[in-house]
Amino acid sequence: MVEDSISLTARLQAIDWSGICAGLDADGHAVLPALLAPQTCRALAALYPQREHFRSRVVMARHGFGRGEYQYFGYPLPTTVEALRTALYPRLAPLANRWNEAMGIGVRYPSTHEEFLERCHAAGQTRPTPLLLRYQAGDYNCLHQDLYGEHVFPLQLAILLSAPGSDFTGGEFVLTEQRPRMQSRAEVVPLAQGDAVLFAVHHRPVRGARGCYRVNLRHGVSRLHSGCRHTLGVIFHDADA
Numbered sequence: 001m002v003e004d005s006i007s008l009t010a011r012l013q014a015i016d017w018s019g020i021c022a023g024l025d026a027d028g029h030a031v032l033p034a035l036l037a038p039q040t041c042r043a044l045a046a047l048y049p050q051r052e053h054f055r056s057r058v059v060m061a062r063h064g065f066g067r068g069e070y071q072y073f074g075y076p077l078p079t080t081v082e083a084l085r086t087a088l089y090p091r092l093a094p095l096a097n098r099w100n101e102a103m104g105i106g107v108r109y110p111s112t113h114e115e116f117l118e119r120c121h122a123a124g125q126t127r128p129t130p131l132l133l134r135y136q137a138g139d140y141n142c143l144h145q146d147l148y149g150e151h152v153f154p155l156q157l158a159i160l161l162s163a164p165g166s167d168f169t170g171g172e173f174v175l176t177e178q179r180p181r182m183q184s185r186a187e188v189v190p191l192a193q194g195d196a197v198l199f200a201v202h203h204r205p206v207r208g209a210r211g212c213y214r215v216n217l218r219h220g221v222s223r224l225h226s227g228c229r230h231t232l233g234v235i236f237h238d239a240d241a
Contacts, residue, residue: 008080011035012087020198021095024155028217029175029189029199032157036194040080041161045230048132053078055127060141066220068139070233072131081130084234088157089113092198092236096154102205102212109153113236116153120238125149129235135171135224143176143218145202148239156201157234158219163193168227173197178216179206188222201235 015032023030036044047053048071055074060066073081093109093116100107110116120126129148133141146156162168173189189197199219205212221231 007037007040008035008083009087012091017091024095024198024200024204027187028177028204028215029187029197031189031191032196032198033192034194035196036080036159036161038163038193041159041194041230044078044080044132044232045161047078048134048230054132060139064142065144066140066142068133068135068141068221068224070131070133072239073128075128077128077130081232081234084157085130085236086113088234089116089153089236092153092155099154099205102207103203103214116151116236117238120149120151123150123240125151125238125240127239127241129233129237129239131233131235133221133229133231133233135168135221135229135231137224137226139229140171140223141221143174143220145218146233146235147202148235148237148241150240151237152201153236154201154204155198156236157196157198159196159232159234160191160193161230161232162228164191166227167193168224168229170223170225171229172222174220174222175199176218178218179213 020030053073054071057071059069090111093111096109173191174186176184176186178184200217203214203216206215
């Protein structure tokens, strides 16, 4: 796990963060290629049947969320998951603050994830939200937004832990964007094993002829044709339920 943390640090430092922020500004999402090594992906996916790592399990069909299931990690988080939250947040907080300013939202985010979690916990949002998702043939995830309380960080991360074409087929990551007085636009984001996609949780600013306006985003996963697909979801705010 120490070697993995060092590798992850090096991978994060090598990323062109100005380019990532430009992609988020332009499209509401950006891909971080090969963020996790294949062996790390396999190790994280192998945690799924080990119930001691998780605080709760959700079967999507019981709630109308789609088909498939996911589990929320409990504290303490796995080392890699904790490292991702801690290292990514300060790189994203300036963009989050700029987005809120553009949309006329008064909330501003502190510089460290520890400070942000203190804000969440003071408001009763004390339950960790990173999760591990599992899809099998015929499973899918309906379009949705991961909002868990008053304090919501406006960006989140999904990392594909399985290998498309060998572990599974189908199961593409899908985003939709709803602009005012326009029909929704859908986009499929191709991912390889270890790739991560950063995307807006709820809404983002888009500049128009009369200034900035809010665009609403949702995300989901298309139907899996075969095999098994695991995904790590990294959400930066904690939950109140």
